[in-house]
Amino acid sequence: MEKHTKTSPSSAAEQNKILSKPRIFFGVLFVIISVVLTFSFVSYLLNWKADQSQAGTMLDKTVKSSNIFGKIGDWLGNLFIFESIGIAAFAVAFIFFVFGMLILKKNYFKPWKTFGHSLFFICWLPIFMGAITKGEGVLSGVYGFQIMDFLNSVIGTAGLWLVLFVSIALYFILEFNLNPNNIKSKLNDLNENTLGKVKAMMPSSENFEADDELEEIAKSDTEASNIITPTPAAAVPVEIPVKGFPEVEISNDFETIKTPNKTTFDGGEIPQKITVTETTAPEISLSPTTNSTPKSDDIDFKVEVAKTVDVLDESDQKSQELVNQHGLYDHKLDLAKFQMPTLDLLRDYGNEEISINREELEENKNKIVGLLKNFNVGIAEIKATVGPTVTLYEIVPEAGIRVASIKKLQDDIALNLSALGIRIIAPMPGKGTIGIEVPRKNPSMVSMRSVIASQKFQNTDMDLPVVFGKTISNEIFMADLAKMPHLLMAGATGQGKSVGINAILTSLLYKKHPSELKFVMVDPKKVELSLYSKIERHYLAKLPDGDDAIITDTHKVINTLNSLCIEMDQRYDLLKNAFCKNLKEYNKKFTERKLNPENGHRYLPYIVLVVDEFADLIMTAGKEVELPIARLAQLARAVGIHLIVATQRPSVNVITGMIKANFPARAAFRVISSVDSRTILDATGADQLIGKGDMLYFNGNEILRLQCAFVDTPEVEKIAEFIGEQKGYASAFMLPEYSSEEATSTVGAFDPNEKDALFEDAARIIVSTQQGSTSMLQRQLKLGYNRAGRIMDQLEASGIVGGFNGAKAREVLISDLNSLEQFLEELRK
Ligand SMILES: Nc1ncnc2c1ncn2[C@@H]1O[C@H](COP(=O)(O)OP(=O)(O)OP(=O)(O)O)[C@@H](O)[C@H]1O
Numbered sequence: 001m002e003k004h005t006k007t008s009p010s011s012a013a014e015q016n017k018i019l020s021k022p023r024i025f026f027g028v029l030f031v032i033i034s035v036v037l038t039f040s041f042v043s044y045l046l047n048w049k050a051d052q053s054q055a056g057t058m059l060d061k062t063v064k065s066s067n068i069f070g071k072i073g074d075w076l077g078n079l080f081i082f083e084s085i086g087i088a089a090f091a092v093a094f095i096f097f098v099f100g101m102l103i104l105k106k107n108y109f110k111p112w113k114t115f116g117h118s119l120f121f122i123c124w125l126p127i128f129m130g131a132i133t134k135g136e137g138v139l140s141g142v143y144g145f146q147i148m149d150f151l152n153s154v155i156g157t158a159g160l161w162l163v164l165f166v167s168i169a170l171y172f173i174l175e176f177n178l179n180p181n182n183i184k185s186k187l188n189d190l191n192e193n194t195l196g197k198v199k200a201m202m203p204s205s206e207n208f209e210a211d212d213e214l215e216e217i218a219k220s221d222t223e224a225s226n227i228i229t230p231t232p233a234a235a236v237p238v239e240i241p242v243k244g245f246p247e248v249e250i251s252n253d254f255e256t257i258k259t260p261n262k263t264t265f266d267g268g269e270i271p272q273k274i275t276v277t278e279t280t281a282p283e284i285s286l287s288p289t290t291n292s293t294p295k296s297d298d299i300d301f302k303v304e305v306a307k308t309v310d311v312l313d314e315s316d317q318k319s320q321e322l323v324n325q326h327g328l329y330d331h332k333l334d335l336a337k338f339q340m341p342t343l344d345l346l347r348d349y350g351n352e353e354i355s356i357n358r359e360e361l362e363e364n365k366n367k368i369v370g371l372l373k374n375f376n377v378g379i380a381e382i383k384a385t386v387g388p389t390v391t392l393y394e395i396v397p398e399a400g401i402r403v404a405s406i407k408k409l410q411d412d413i414a415l416n417l418s419a420l421g422i423r424i425i426a427p428m429p430g431k432g433t434i435g436i437e438v439p440r441k442n443p444s445m446v447s448m449r450s451v452i453a454s455q456k457f458q459n460t461d462m463d464l465p466v467v468f469g470k471t472i473s474n475e476i477f478m479a480d481l482a483k484m485p486h487l488l489m490a491g492a493t494g495q496g497k498s499v500g501i502n503a504i505l506t507s508l509l510y511k512k513h514p515s516e517l518k519f520v521m522v523d524p525k526k527v528e529l530s531l532y533s534k535i536e537r538h539y540l541a542k543l544p545d546g547d548d549a550i551i552t553d554t555h556k557v558i559n560t561l562n563s564l565c566i567e568m569d570q571r572y573d574l575l576k577n578a579f580c581k582n583l584k585e586y587n588k589k590f591t592e593r594k595l596n597p598e599n600g601h602r603y604l605p606y607i608v609l610v611v612d613e614f615a616d617l618i619m620t621a622g623k624e625v626e627l628p629i630a631r632l633a634q635l636a637r638a639v640g641i642h643l644i645v646a647t648q649r650p651s652v653n654v655i656t657g658m659i660k661a662n663f664p665a666r667a668a669f670r671v672i673s674s675v676d677s678r679t680i681l682d683a684t685g686a687d688q689l690i691g692k693g694d695m696l697y698f699n700g701n702e703i704l705r706l707q708c709a710f711v712d713t714p715e716v717e718k719i720a721e722f723i724g725e726q727k728g729y730a731s732a733f734m735l736p737e738y739s740s741e742e743a744t745s746t747v748g749a750f751d752p753n754e755k756d757a758l759f760e761d762a763a764r765i766i767v768s769t770q771q772g773s774t775s776m777l778q779r780q781l782k783l784g785y786n787r788a789g790r791i792m793d794q795l796e797a798s799g800i801v802g803g804f805n806g807a808k809a810r811e812v813l814i815s816d817l818n819s820l821e822q823f824l825e826e827l828r829k
Contacts, residue, residue, distance in 0.1 A: 030100030044077020086141030421690035485637035491669025537728030583640035633662030772810025
C-alpha cells in the first residue's frame, strides 16, 4: 500500500542520525587531516623561506622546523604548496573537511558540487597566481608556474589573461546563472540587504530633521501630554511630518489612500505623519483643499516611492530552505524508473490517409442538388469536406429559402443517397451554411497509434488529456478531462462504447505517471475492464478491504462511491488548510515543500472513476448509487476526482435529471432511438450515427461529430502488461475506509455467518485483556474506527462484551480464554 510503505519522517531521521563506528572513525580522521593540512599550509606560508632550506633533514633531530606541525607540516606544505598547486592547496584541505562531514552525516555541503568548485579552483588559481607573481614566491606552486609559462609561450600574455578572465567569468555565469538582469537584481539585493541595513542602523539627516520638527511640534502644542515618539519605521517608507496640510490623496491603479490631516492622540490634536508606500508605478495627485486649512507654502514635502520588495514570510523562507536542501518534492521518486508505455505497443493498421473518391463525391453532390431542386430548394454554393468516416457537404441555399424546409428533408435525402447515418446540421454553427453529413462508402479507420503519435497529443499541456479520435475535417480531437470535468457516455451495444472507454484510458496511461493518476474501475459486466487488473499496483485505487481493484459487485460499488465521497471531503479539508482553490495549486505548493506532510498533507493524484454500465447499477442499487455519484459530480472536480460514466441504455430513469445536470460533457455513440439521443445529448442525431466508433461529442456548447480512435483488446492487454511488469507500489492506492450504516447497526441481530474475519482475534484480545475498548481493538488489529466499531457491535450481539457504557470500556462477559474458545466453537457450529 503506497501510503503505508513510507516510514515516518521522524523515525527515518532518527535512524539517519545513528552513526556506525567506522563512519565515526573515518569521518573524524578526514576532519583531522583537513585541520592538519590547513594549519600546516598557513604555517608553511609564513615560514617557507627558512624551512625550505631544511629539506631532507626529516630525521635529523638537531634541525628544528618552525612549522606548527614540525617537519611533517613543513613537508606537507612543501609538497602541496611549493611543488604542486600553491595556495590552491587549501582547496584540498577543504575537500577533506567536506567529505569528513559527509561521512559524519552532516550535510552542510553538497559534496559533488563542492568537489567540482574546488577542482575548478585547484586548476585555475595556480595559473592565475603564476600569472600575477611570475613564479616569484610559492603562491602559484610549481605546476601553476609551469602551466602559466607554457600558456604564455603559446598564446602570449594577452591570450593568457584572456583565458583566465573568460574561464572565471564562465564559471560565475554558469554557476550562479548570472546574466545582465540577474546581476542588476543581485546588486540591488546586495544594496538593499547590506547598505539598507547599514543605513537603517545609522540615523539619517532626514530622520534628524523629522525628529527636530516633531519635537518642535510637540513643544508648540499647548497640551503638553501629546508627545509623539516617532514609530520605528521600516527601511523603505518615508515618514513626512505635515504641518497643516489638508488632505493627501495618493492614487494608483489599485487603491486610493486618503489620509486625514489630523489625528487625535490622547485627546489632543496634532498634525499627523503621513506614510506613503507605493507598490506599482503610481500616479500621485496631491489635492490640497482651500477653505479651512492654512497654505502649504511653508512645508517641506518630499515623496519617495517605495520599491516593491519581495518579502518572504517565515514559512516561505522555511520552504525555500527545504527546497534548497532537498530540491523540489518529486512525486515520481517512488517509481523513478517507471517507463511510460511505448508507441510500439499499439498496432499500426497501415495507411490511414483519406482516399478521396471523386466519383462518389460527384455522385452524392448531384443527388443532393437534384433532390433539393425537386423540392424547390435552390442552392447557391456547395462544398465537400472529407473526413475519416463521413463527408460533410456544406450548402449555401439561395436567398429566401427557409432553413426548416431543408431540415425536413433529412429522410428524403437519406433515401435518395440510400445511406444510413445522414445528419443535417441546419445551420452550421458559426458558418452560415447548412451541413449534410453523408457516410463514406469506404471509411478509413482512425487508429489509436496514429492519434497518440500525433504532435498535438505528444506536446499537449492538458492536465488529463483524452484523445477521442478525429473530427469530420480530419483533425485530431482532444479534450481535457480535468476541465470537462465529468463525462457521460452512451451507446447501444456493439457501437464502440467499450473501445471509446479504452481509448480514453489509453490516452491517460500514455501521459500520466502512476503517482499522478489513479483509476477506480467499476465493471458490473465483469469482462470489460478486467484487462486493467494488471496495473492494480500502479494505477488503480480500491477500498482497504477490497480484494479486487476492479469492482464488479454492486454492494462494493456503493461502499466505494461513498469512500470516494470521504476522500473528496478529506481532500477539501486539505485544500482548505493549505489555502488552495484546486488540486493543481495544492500539488504545486506541496512540491515546493510549503505544506508539511506531518499535518496530513500529501501529494494528491487525480482520481478517475470509470463506471461501465451505469444502467445496471441504477437498476440494482438505485438511489444508493445515484446520490454519491451526483454528489461527486457536483463537487469533486476541484479536488481532482473525475467521473466517466457509460451506459447502454440512456433512458431517463438511468440518466436522471440530477445526473445529467452534473455531467456537462457527453459522448454518444449510436443509440437506438431519437428519444435516447435526446436523453444523452438533448438533441437528436445519435440515432443517425453509423456505429463502429462514429460518435457525437457535446462539450456543453456544441455537438461535434467524431470518429473515435480504435484500440483493440490485444493492444490494451499489451499496454497493461507493459505497465504491470514494471515495479509498482506495494499495493493499489487505498481509498478511505467506509462501511455502510446497516453494517454498523447490527447490534442485537448477530449472525455468525456474517461476522467479521477478525471477529475471533478481536474476541481473544478483549478477553485476554479484559478490556472492552474499541480503540484498543483499533490499535492492536490496526483497523479503521468504523470496522473496529462494527466488530465491537458483533462482540456485543454475540454476548462476549456488555452494552455501550459511555466513556468507560465495555464490560467483558467472558472471564478467560478457555471459556472463550468453547464459546467460539459453539458459534462455529
Ligand atoms: N473506433 C472504432 N473504429 C472502428 N471500429 C470500431 C470502433 N469502435 C468499435 N468498433 C467496432 O465495433 C465493435 C464493437 O465495439 P465495442 O465492443 O466497443 O462495442 P460496445 O458498444 O462496447 O458494445 P457492448 O456494450 O456490447 O460492450 C468492435 O469490435 C469493433 O469491430
